[in-house]
């Protein structure tokens with residue numbers, strides 16, 4: 001079985017009251033991994049009752065595309081990062097960020113630790129050799145926008161944004177954004193990317209809503225992410241481009257090692273599959289699932 005091991009160097013300044021080990025080794029298998037990091041604490045109210053405090057998080061490792069996904073602490077899911085407090089009497093309590101603090105010092109300390117610890121681990125993961133992706137809640141959207149942001153998969157592999165004018169036979173399946181959304185990540189400087197081929201070139205279908213989705217996480221884009229790279233003549237009409245890593249525009253080939261993502265590009269780039277791009281202006285991306293399991 002494939003396993004990936006790495007050390008996390010953990011910052012001790014997160015909290016005055018709850019500490020984690022200075023370094024921690026994580027061993028990842030393919031698929032879902034539940035990680036438990038033991039904590040120590042210095043809270044009078046806690047010391048009276050608690051015997052054990054553990055930070056739990058779920059990391060999904062997809063070795064075929066070299067990607068590790070973590071959920072943000074406010075992602076609405078039972079396996080988003082949480083703390084488990086075991087009491088001396090054998091009872092236990094689970095703290096999610098969504099459960100929020102009930103105002104006492106203990107729950108305040110726990111909730112703020114949860115938020116900071118998740119961000120700190122994501123920052124550490126971003127330094128590693130794989131692509132680190134954080135799954136955050138989807139923005140509030142109208143039903144109309146939700147409908148525009150559907151995705152099409154062919155034989156289970158990513159095909160492109162949903163085009164209401166296209167005919168899809170039974171090799172295709174159409175999925176809401178939620179099921180096809182992997183999360184947010186940052187491209188390394190100098191990473192090349194190219195268009196996903198096969199998706200529509202109609203900017204209304206392929207671009208404006210996707211640009212809006214990108215903006216809802218990162219703010220409005222002012223120009224093409226790959227502005228004038230290799231003397232390419234960019235224009236000011238931006239879309240949320242559906243792109244792949246590498247220098248060759250291509251379809252998502254079944255079984256290939258593809259990462260599909262959204263990044264702002266101009267429609268000159270979007271309509272030209274002969275040029276590859278590089279994140280000279282924007283590096284932040286929205287990662288989609290290249291295949292649905």
Ligand SMILES: [Zn+2]
Pocket residue numbers: 224225226227228233234235265266267268269
């Ligand atoms: Zn451009």
